[in-house]
Amino acid sequence: MSEASEKQAADPSGGIGVVIVAAGRGARAGQADGPKQYQRIGGRAVIAHTLDIFLSHPMIGPVVVAIHADDAELLQRAAGAHGERLITVIGGPSRQASVRLGLLALKDQAPGKVLVHDAVRPFVDAGLIDRTIEAIGERQGALPALPVADTLKRESATGMIDETVSRAGLHAAQTPQGFPFWPLLAAHEKAHHLGKADFTDDAAIAEWAHIPVKIVPGSPDNVKLTWARDIALADQRLSSAQRFPDIRTGNGYDVHAFEPGDHVTLCGVAIPYERKLSGHSDADVGLHALTDALLATCGAGDIGTHFPPSDPQWKGAASKIFVEHAAKLVRERGGRIANADITLICEAPRVGPHRAAMTEALSAMLGIAPERISIKATTNEKLGFVGRGEGIAAIATASVVYPGEVPA
């Protein structure tokens, strides 16, 4: 389990809160047919892509969307089935005001941590969200940012260069920006009551309120759609990715022998049985095969690369740790797990009665819907070592969609 997931497991509030700000008018993009967050890229509204990523992230709890009063129908159409999970509020006249109203709408849920994100950054990925969450502390915010790459010039009133500004230490700020919930809300409230309304991001409010903010690596893909050209490029990018989407399939195989014992652990579920599976960890053959399948989708070696059997710390370990680690590596590369399919091959015990519990356990480990998980079982028709009841084998397949397209 990642450090962030561990903290989350201890958080009684039911997930990290999110405020997605979508109340702007998009004046710079100048779209005649509606604000940029509802323009279609890759066939869907910009905000629909943004919502997909947050709502499919396993650590995300309540999600507030701050919209303009005129846009309720646009949001409803764009959000589709996601709509049921959203808390909608009317935003304010500035981004800062919209964030504050979004935070106030989260008060009842009292999340320990909150992420604030621009609806118009639809290329955020799960790895970036993970990095941001991991850097949030009890009194520390987190800001994804990229070092400035261009040489910087200050322009004079006459349009001439006044000076070249050193770029040392300068970063371009992105979202989502993450904070402990109550200190961020308090900072927003204080700014509001003092009439300070010129903050362009939440890290700036935090800075003003003396909340330290840690920089984590942003992503060059996580652009903000500001100008009409940004929207056109985003559409092109998604449309070409749709021609050759980077869908990868990995497979894994594992086998463990029986030894004296009283239960076996299969796909995260302990099943009473007259023997157990022998192994260094809990010998969950299904989860081991799945770990290899996930790692295979991003060329990240196999289970032994990450959890060597020679390492005493994995003795008796719950194999859930291996699967969650592999899923985290996938997410860090921007991958989204589309489905996982495991076949358990054994004469006994019977798997059918435990299938629902296994599916539920895997759904939580992978952060995907149960319908994307398949657990099947078959006997080996009494043939070979499995047929003689000497052990259990498992085969797993995972499909992951990665950002971008398959290179030519």
Ligand SMILES: Nc1ccn([C@@H]2O[C@H](COP(=O)(O)OP(=O)(O)OP(=O)(O)O)[C@@H](O)[C@H]2O)c(=O)n1
């Ligand atoms: N009153 C506002 C202004 C902005 N935003 C949101 O803040 C994000 C980043 O702002 P920006 O790119 O500046 O969007 P707009 O304000 O819509 O653009 P413009 O300044 O060109 O009008 C966007 O998701 C936007 O919808 C908001 O919720 N409420």
Ligand SMILES: C[C@](O)(CO)[C@H](O)COP(=O)(O)O
């Ligand atoms: C918050 C932000 O995305 C950080 O880069 C950005 O400041 C918001 O957009 P704006 O154009 O400054 O309103």
